[in-house]
Amino acid sequence: MKKIITISLWEYLEKVKTKAFILSLIITPLLIITVTLLPSLLIQEDGPKVEVIGIIDTSGIYFNYLEEEFQKHKLPNGQNNYLLINLNKISKTYDGIKRIADKDVVKNLINGYLIIETTEQNSVFAEYRSNLFGNFKVVARFEEALNYFKTKNVLEKAGVPSRVLDEIQDRTIIQQRKISESGKTTDLDFLTTFFLSVVFILLLMMMVVYSGQMLVRSMIEEKSSRLIEMLISSSTPDELLTGKLFGLSLLGITQIIIWVLIGMSLVASSILPVAAFKNIIPMLAYFILGFLFYASLFVGIGSTVNTEQEAQHITTYLSLILMLPVVVAMPAIQNPDFILTKVFSYIPLTIPTVMLLRLNVQNVSNLDIIISLLIMIFSVFIVTKVSAKIFRIGILSYGNKPTLKEIFQWIKE
Amino acid sequence: MLIVNKLVKRFNTTLAVDNISFTVRPGKIFGLLGPNGAGKTTTIRTILNIIKPTSGEIIFNGNPITYEYYNMIGYLPEERGLYKRSRVIDVLVYFASLKNLSNKDATKSADFWLKKLNIYNYRNKKIEQLSKGNQQKIQLIAAIIHNPSLLILDEPFTGFDPINQQEVKDLILSFVSEGKTIILSTHQMELAEKLCEDILLLNNGKEVSSGNLSDIKKHFGGNNIRLGFTGDSSFLDHLPEILKHDNYNNYSDIQLRDDIIPSEFLKKMIRKIEVNHFSIVEPSLNKIFIDLIKKISD
Numbered sequence: 001m002k003k004i005i006t007i008s009l010w011e012y013l014e015k016v017k018t019k020a021f022i023l024s025l026i027i028t029p030l031l032i033i034t035v036t037l038l039p040s041l042l043i044q045e046d047g048p049k050v051e052v053i054g055i056i057d058t059s060g061i062y063f064n065y066l067e068e069e070f071q072k073h074k075l076p077n078g079q080n081n082y083l084l085i086n087l088n089k090i091s092k093t094y095d096g097i098k099r100i101a102d103k104d105v106v107k108n109l110i111n112g113y114l115i116i117e118t119t120e121q122n123s124v125f126a127e128y129r130s131n132l133f134g135n136f137k138v139v140a141r142f143e144e145a146l147n148y149f150k151t152k153n154v155l156e157k158a159g160v161p162s163r164v165l166d167e168i169q170d171r172t173i174i175q176q177r178k179i180s181e182s183g184k185t186t187d188l189d190f191l192t193t194f195f196l197s198v199v200f201i202l203l204l205m206m207m208v209v210y211s212g213q214m215l216v217r218s219m220i221e222e223k224s225s226r227l228i229e230m231l232i233s234s235s236t237p238d239e240l241l242t243g244k245l246f247g248l249s250l251l252g253i254t255q256i257i258i259w260v261l262i263g264m265s266l267v268a269s270s271i272l273p274v275a276a277f278k279n280i281i282p283m284l285a286y287f288i289l290g291f292l293f294y295a296s297l298f299v300g301i302g303s304t305v306n307t308e309q310e311a312q313h314i315t316t317y318l319s320l321i322l323m324l325p326v327v328v329a330m331p332a333i334q335n336p337d338f339i340l341t342k343v344f345s346y347i348p349l350t351i352p353t354v355m356l357l358r359l360n361v362q363n364v365s366n367l368d369i370i371i372s373l374l375i376m377i378f379s380v381f382i383v384t385k386v387s388a389k390i391f392r393i394g395i396l397s398y399g400n401k402p403t404l405k406e407i408f409q410w411i412k413e
Numbered sequence: 414m415l416i417v418n419k420l421v422k423r424f425n426t427t428l429a430v431d432n433i434s435f436t437v438r439p440g441k442i443f444g445l446l447g448p449n450g451a452g453k454t455t456t457i458r459t460i461l462n463i464i465k466p467t468s469g470e471i472i473f474n475g476n477p478i479t480y481e482y483y484n485m486i487g488y489l490p491e492e493r494g495l496y497k498r499s500r501v502i503d504v505l506v507y508f509a510s511l512k513n514l515s516n517k518d519a520t521k522s523a524d525f526w527l528k529k530l531n532i533y534n535y536r537n538k539k540i541e542q543l544s545k546g547n548q549q550k551i552q553l554i555a556a557i558i559h560n561p562s563l564l565i566l567d568e569p570f571t572g573f574d575p576i577n578q579q580e581v582k583d584l585i586l587s588f589v590s591e592g593k594t595i596i597l598s599t600h601q602m603e604l605a606e607k608l609c610e611d612i613l614l615l616n617n618g619k620e621v622s623s624g625n626l627s628d629i630k631k632h633f634g635g636n637n638i639r640l641g642f643t644g645d646s647s648f649l650d651h652l653p654e655i656l657k658h659d660n661y662n663n664y665s666d667i668q669l670r671d672d673i674i675p676s677e678f679l680k681k682m683i684r685k686i687e688v689n690h691f692s693i694v695e696p697s698l699n700k701i702f703i704d705l706i707k708k709i710s711d
Contacts, residue, residue: 002513003511003513006507006510006511007511010507014496014498014499014503018498221494221496221497224494225492225493225494225495225497226490226491226492226493226494227494227495227496229458229461229463229488229490230488230490230508230555230556231511232461232462232463233461233462233463233483233486233488234483234508234511234512235480235483235511236480396463396464
């Protein structure tokens, strides 16, 4: 036992001190936060600006209405969101107006301008011109306003009071609520929970790939320098394997603790709601078991590898397997009975990630959770045993990469 | 005492070690000799329990060797390497604590050896910052840091310059004087000749010869002299006392018939030629080895 502790402490301390580890500790969550939060931050950033929009209204009936209508849209600070300018008089000809307006757009004097023309059949043709696509919000608001205006006109002509229109306009908005078995309902934003699952899956993936690579790399170093002989003449292969696994787990725990701290500070700063973490206990269970499963897999496979290149191949394959839940994510959200999702929930390689996803987007029964956790615990046990057998011989086989047949022989021995 | 009894190790189709037996006496240097690929390292690995023998047994201090004996054995592998990015002192303490030394004792012992081998000022440097020779010294310290009673050295001299080789040789001798047992595996016969008392000569996994070195020499020695003289050496071709001779620029190595007394032969020579050197030569281990291999293959 003393030797196991010595080995795991060595493995842990030597790796935790590396620049690569320290960087990964900070960079990984930063990357994930950036990827998940940046878009919403950018959208918010866009909000508080006043937009200046020109209107070319050939019929002359729309400008006043639009100006009045758009006063409703306020910025958080109470200012009007839009400033509409009538461009009808800036030139004598229609083409002249357009030329000047185009220039103003290019020079960023105005954000864009809207051309409204009424055709002979009394239908409205409108065009929004600006220096970029993606003015979804403003275009949608113009469409809504113009359609409202048209509907109101049509109804008034038909003698329907405008009160009726307002009643029609009163829309029904559907709230989404997730029901769990205990009958409790939650109205947590779906995207938040979904994102949280994705964040967890990403964290697990990066942690597995990263620490796996680290482990395999150090084993290659030990093999190529024959350090392994010094180690094996000082401790049993089982002690070495267990020590390495413990060391790696300590490394993982360090990462988790720091990431949890980051997560808690995000909650504290109310970027993430506390409710997002209601599944945290099963989530952590899948996370830890998943990590152990992959770590012991890495120890076994890693011991057969002799070069960095081979190691790279193996980590690539494993990370592809870890990416599988992304493939089944959409079907799993739309249809809880999607067969592939069910199947993946019983395969040890995919249980951790698929269950991390399902926990937050579906109502997974407790039975399902228990069964999959038991499968995981059992698999971790089996994989460690098999890995130990491969490890015992693999670490001392240099030169050619062993064939699968040879590895099976090692396991049988 | 270490006894290796009828050791066989087979890798798939190749027989790496073929039924060898030997005894390593305590407090002596035992030479495990042979060319590259003779099976020396495989033998060492089975002694160290790194690989399991196909058959045969290894007895250490009266019991079959097990993992418990690890802490009494020190091992310097043939191919050297250390954790390059770690500090010298950390690596040494790690290896010492793997041999069950406490951190405090490990540090003390590491410092002692670093000082003794004149590399104490590298104590806190990273291994990769050291020269190759100094890295080898670190590895040697890692093998002896826990004060083992049996020390297994696989080609300990390769990679050292002559000065460091001398240092390592002195170190080995000082171990023996402390009563420690040493197994020295090497293909450098000249060095083995100077250090070992007992030897085992291996070739292709098989024992070629074994036993006390001086007995072996006596047995294979024959009647050899070195004769230095001036002038033409062609007269040696027709002397009846001579079985064989190798001529060099200033001298000849001569094998006399077993019944010839070297001093009588010298007297005869002095009368014939101008002798400027005469010595009785023991055959080198190298020569014995080559002769033995030839004899086997004939």
